[in-house]
Amino acid sequence: MLRSCVSRLRTLAVQRGLPGGAPLPAKDPWSPRVNPGAGRRERAAKPGCVRGDPRSFSSEVMHMDLSLPNPSWSEDMRLLFDQFMKKSEDGSWKHLPSYKSKFTQETEDIKIYFPDAKLMKEKLSQAQLFPRSLEEGLGFEYAMFHNCVEDRTVCIFQGGPYLQGVPGFLHGGAIATMIDATLGTCAVVAIGVAMTASLNISFKRPIPLGSVVVINSQVDKVEGRKLFLSCNIRSVDEKTVYSEATSLFVKLDPKTRLT
């Protein structure tokens, strides 16, 4: 199973134009060699120091894997994370690290779609991944795991107080963001750099602020550059279906510029 997963990632490397499908660069977050024994992002727990933590602006934080447990994570979040890390031991699942800002193979790849590479580089140096742009515990706390054999990505997600919509519940835009991020991750791992062309969400039940939910996404169909994916969001006990979504992602055509 591990061999199959590695081979899928090698195929991805070929699609990205890496020589001979050579192993992905060690710093690539999708590389099978990355995060071999993902540990904890635990810092000394400092009650009340979440807001305004100066390290959030340091390069240390920009390059820190933010998908590891931190003091803001609830018991449910930690338990689920540990369960998926356990499932990752035989290689069937893979923990996908995530950063505020990091030059990855994907960001390198996407530069070819911009005519002014210098301007793009400047923009990228200022950029942060939107769901990672809020302080620890206040916004999107999440970790993703991918199953290469089943073309599935699971995201465990705890929405913080800055994501409120109707009082006490998550904003629909925040839910859509995490759905898009999970589906997007599933798509990018499956076919390389792709963008959301359409996203259809059915919000079935409101998600309480601070609760932990599980986003289960999968590739349903591939037609040339088009990738059809779907997902649902469930409670940890799987009894409540909060949302369902279908989407179309389109693999970018290297011959077409984005601007």
Ligand SMILES: CCCCC/C=C\C/C=C\C/C=C\C/C=C\CCCC(=O)SCCNC(=O)CCNC(=O)[C@H](O)C(C)(C)COP(=O)(O)OP(=O)(O)OC[C@H]1O[C@@H](n2cnc3c(N)ncnc32)[C@H](O)[C@@H]1OP(=O)(O)O
């Ligand atoms: C996904 C991130 C990519 C960046 C990766 C880089 C680093 C990141 C690292 C890790 C990231 C990991 C995960 C990602 C996390 C979050 C995901 C966020 C994703 C987004 O937040 S992304 C922003 C919102 N997104 C846009 O801003 C797209 C605007 N859009 C366009 O840029 C173009 O529209 C495009 C490129 C989509 C297609 O353009 P194109 O020129 O390549 O292709 P073309 O138009 O020829 O369509 C080809 C075939 O798709 C069919 N088709 C097209 N659109 C359709 C539609 N809406 N409905 C039904 N069918 C449609 C056509 O009908 C044709 O079908 P057919 O071949 O059968 O005729």
